[in-house]
Amino acid sequence: MKDTTQREHSRYGLEHHGLTNLNEIFWTLPTAILYEKIITRHEGRLSHLGPIVVRTGHHTGRSANDKFVVQEPSTRDEIWWGENNHPISEEQFDALHLRMTRHLQTQDIFVQDCFAGADPNHRLPVRIITQYGWHSLFARNMFIQATPEELQYHVPEFTVIDAPRFHASPSLDGTNSETFIILNFKKKLILIGGTSYAGEIKKSIFTVMNYLMPKKDVLPMHCSANIGPNGRTALFFGLSGTGKTTLSADASRTLIGDDEHGWGDRGVFNFEGGCYAKLIRLSPEAEPEIYSTTRRFGTILENVALDARSRRVDLDDDTLTENTRGSYHISAIPNASRTGMGGHPATIIFLSADAFGVLPPIARLTREQAMYHFISGYTARVAGTEQGVTQPAPVFSACYGAPFMPMHPMRYAELLGRKLDEHKTQVWLINTGWSGGPYGVGQRISISHTRAMVNAALDGKLDEVPTETEPFFGLHVPVHCPGVPNEVLRPRSTWPNPADYDTQARKLAAMFAENFQQFAGQTSPEVRKAGPCVEEC
Known part of the structure; x- marks a missing residue:
């Protein structure tokens, strides 16, 4: 029947x-x-408190x-x-x-x-x-x-x-x-x-x-978006491991969405009606809103370990994959927008986990620099220590989502530039990676310092703060930020030997320049000049 x-x-x-x-x-x-x-x-199998637990077989990622x-x-x-x-x-x-x-x-x-x-x-x-x-x-x-x-x-x-x-x-x-x-x-x-x-x-x-x-004339974006108590909308771009989910999931702000958005004539809007969060080693203290979704009816838990008798899940178990995932409707997040819409963004944050220890923890970008870094989509990946490899490797993903961009990145960058001009949106580059040396030598930038910088940028507290231009990338670094020691803002001063920093900075600048060669023929001279200095700086 x-x-x-x-x-x-x-x-x-x-x-x-x-x-x-x-x-x-x-x-x-x-x-x-x-x-x-x-x-x-x-x-699938029903787990404790209601989620469905499923297995994806051989393919545990895209x-x-x-x-x-x-x-x-x-x-x-x-x-x-x-x-x-x-x-x-x-x-x-x-x-x-x-x-x-x-x-x-x-x-x-x-x-x-x-x-x-x-x-x-x-x-x-x-x-x-x-x-x-x-x-x-x-x-x-x-x-x-x-x-x-x-x-x-x-x-x-x-x-x-x-x-x-x-x-x-x-x-x-x-x-x-x-x-x-x-x-x-x-x-x-x-x-x-x-x-x-x-x-x-x-x-x-x-x-x-x-x-x-x-x-x-709508800019599609691989980013999260939220709205502050003051009504100011913010966007967060960043590849895996940069802290995008953690930094955008702020209980004091209204979540528009966590991954895919459009920027149209009326403002920002979510493409989706749900969230697809990474769950491995998820902490109830660090991310309580997301953690709570793993204990509710309607959530799908992909490749999460499940005790067959108690039906309790273990979010720390990576036996099947590091890429354990949870799919849930956005209404599961208490502070989520019910409309999925927000105003034109006042602030955009580009997140990068620089394992080379070069980029400043925060920098203000010009329009052309924003387009350059948007096209570059940089972060760094740290090799698995189980193989004894500790050297970081650069990762460039155009528009912070190259696998999903069917048209040339410059098409999206041009749209971004036009909207930045029209709405006077301020763009900040924030490094959530290392300082005082590369991975294995330096230390990861304190999450409390990163949160202080993000909050200062979102609240407009840095709008009138003077900046210094660092020599290798031409980035405009605030001379001070509430809640952050001044020396932290200048990565060169955190290295034991500043000459070693200079060598590393030139190395990373050359990586940027090499990657950007594939886009140079379709970008304007102004955008190309917004890139790093690859000669003696």
């Missing part, structure tokens, strides 16, 4: 995507019913090398082809799509009709079709839920078909492995297969928004 929630699938577009002769179709099920399906289908964009005339000249956007032909896509839909014949599928984009003027109706009930719950958590009235008229502008149990044939399909994430902007269709990692669903729609929004 067909499920009572099934609609006529030809009417609602499944037939258009080759999905016919299906068994049961579960349409936009609420959380409680999805729990029942997940448990009875043995997709498969960056398996992401493709269909190369076709309407978008060919707009895509930033290369490491992050691999081309695949229309013929290969169609053949894979046909075999994928045949694989799904006579199977159950789950459908979630929802939205991306909290601003009604820029909202994208999406349909997420999945093999797993827990993936449907993930979509329900992560995207903006449609009201019963909206569901009656919901017409998706983009559709995701997610079939983890279907695998590609690299020799036949032109993929790099049996896993694939393929975006077809012409057909407004995304195919995901060979991976159970739910983050691929979220990031594929983010990539779509990153393509569509600039066409509407």
